[in-house]
Amino acid sequence: MNKNEEYGKKAHLLIPAGAHTYSRTDEVFPGNAPKVIERSKGVYTWDVDGNEYIDYGMACRSVTVGYDYDRISEAAIRQIHNGNTASKASKIEVEAAEMMCSLFPWVDMVKFAKNGSTVTSAATKLARAYTGKKYIARCREHAFFSYDDWFIGSTVMNAGVPEEIQDLTLQFSFNDIESVHNLFERYKGEIAALIMEPCDTEEPTDHFLQKVRELCTEYGVVYILDEMITGFRWDLQGACKYYGVEPDLVTFGKGMANGFSVAALGGKRDIMDLGGLTPGKERVFLISTTHGAEMSSLGALVETINVYKELNVTDHIWNMGRRLVKGFTEIAKEYSLQDYIYVEGAECSPNLVVCGKDKKASFEYRTVFLQEMLKAGILMPYIAIAYQHTEKEIDRTLDAARGAMKVLGDALNADAAQFIEGNVIKPVFRKYN
Ligand SMILES: Cc1ncc(COP(=O)(O)O)c(C=O)c1O
Structure with a gap:
C-alpha cells in the first residue's frame, strides 16, 4: 500500500467524508488524484508519496499569491x-x-x-x-x-x-x-x-x-x-x-x-x-x-x-487567466472540440466546461479530461490562478491540455466509461450518496 492509500483510508475512517471541506473530498476528483497532500510551495503541491503537481485548486481558491509566500x-x-x-x-x-x-x-x-x-x-x-x-x-x-x-x-x-x-x-x-x-x-x-x-x-x-x-x-x-x-x-x-x-x-x-x-x-x-x-x-x-x-x-x-x-497581483491574475483561456480555446479548436470543452466567465477566474456527446456539461467527460491532466502533473478541480502561476506554469498546463484534449476527443468518439480509470466526479449538492 502506498502512502496515499494508507493516509486516504485513515482519513475516511477518522473524518466524515475524509476531509474538512466537501469540495476537497475524493468524490469531486478523478480516481488518480492525490488522496492526501503533504506540503505546498508557490503553486506546486506534493502528495504524501512525493508526487508533484501544479495546483489550480489553490486550497479552495484561498491562496491567491502562492503557498508559503x-x-x-x-x-x-x-x-x-x-x-x-x-x-x-x-x-x-x-x-x-x-x-x-x-x-x-x-x-x-x-x-x-x-x-x-x-x-x-x-x-x-x-x-x-x-x-x-x-x-x-x-x-x-x-x-x-x-x-x-x-x-x-x-x-x-x-x-x-x-x-x-x-x-x-x-x-x-x-x-x-x-x-x-x-x-x-x-x-x-x-x-x-x-x-x-x-x-x-x-x-x-x-x-x-x-x-x-x-x-x-x-x-x-x-x-x-x-x-x-x-x-x-x-x-x-x-x-x-x-x-x-x-x-x-x-x-x-x-x-x-x-x-x-x-x-x-x-x-x-x-x-x-x-x-x-x-x-x-x-x-x-x-x-x-x-x-x-x-x-x-x-x-x-x-x-x-x-x-x-x-x-499588482490582480493584474497578473487577469493576464495569466487570459493566456490560459486563449491557449485552451486554440487547442480545443485544433481538435475541433470547441463545442465540447471551453472556458467561460471572467478571465481572472475562468470556468472550465467539459461536455458529453450532447454538448451538455458532463461529469463523465470532465473526469476523463481531468484524469489525463493529473497524469501530466496538473491538479485542476477548477481553475484558481494565483500570482505565482507564471507563464512557465501556464505553458506547461497548456502542453498537458493538448494531450488531455486528444484523449477527450477519442473518448467522445467512443464512450467515456472505457476511458475512466477510477470514480466519476460527483457534485457536492445531491440528495443521496
Ligand atoms: C461564495 C462563497 N461564499 C461563502 C463561502 C463559505 O466560506 P467558508 O468555506 O470559508 O466557510 C464559500 C466557500 O466556498 C463561497 O464560495
Missing part, C-alpha cells in the same frame, strides 16, 4: 511571536481593521472571523436585526454561501434543517431583474436581505448589480454582496469596484490572507454598529469568537494587502 508567512510568524492571541483587542487587530476600512469606501466598520460561512450568516442576522424582517433572498445559481441552516436548508442537502427554517430563504435568478422585482413585490415588507456574489461563472449584464441596488433601496432590503471568491481576485477592491456597485454589507474570506484563516464582514456603520455598544440600543449578538482575530492570520492579511499593492 515568504513575506506573508514571515508576517504571520512575527505575530505568533507576539503571542498569537490576546486578552483584549490586539494592535494588529486594529491595524487590519483600519486597512480594510480604508481599502473599501463602502466599508465603515469590519468584523473578522475564521470562515466565510460565519460572516455570511452574520450578515443575514444583522440584516434581520436592522430591518425587523425575516426572509432572506439568495441567488439560485450561486453554489454556496454558508454551511449554516439558512443557506443549506435551501439546497437539496437540507437534511437536519427544520422546514420552518427552510421556508425563510427565498430564491431569485442572476441577471433576471424581474425575478428580484417579483420576489420583492410578493413578499413586500418581509424581506430582510438579498445576498449574491457580484459574479460567479456568469458575468452581470445590463447593469444587473446596479438595478438590484436600486430595488433594495426602494424596498428597504439590505444588499449583501459576497466577495468570498471575487474579492482579492477581480480587483484589490473587489468585484464591487470592478463592476461599480456599492452594497450595504460585504463579505470576504478565501484569498484575503493568502490561505491564512481570515474572513470579514464589512459595511455601513448604521448597520454594523448594531453589534456595537451604543448606549440605549437593543443588543445584537454579532460574531463573537475566541479565535476570530487570531494575530498570525491578521498579520498575514495586512502583508497580503501590501503585496497586492506593490506587485
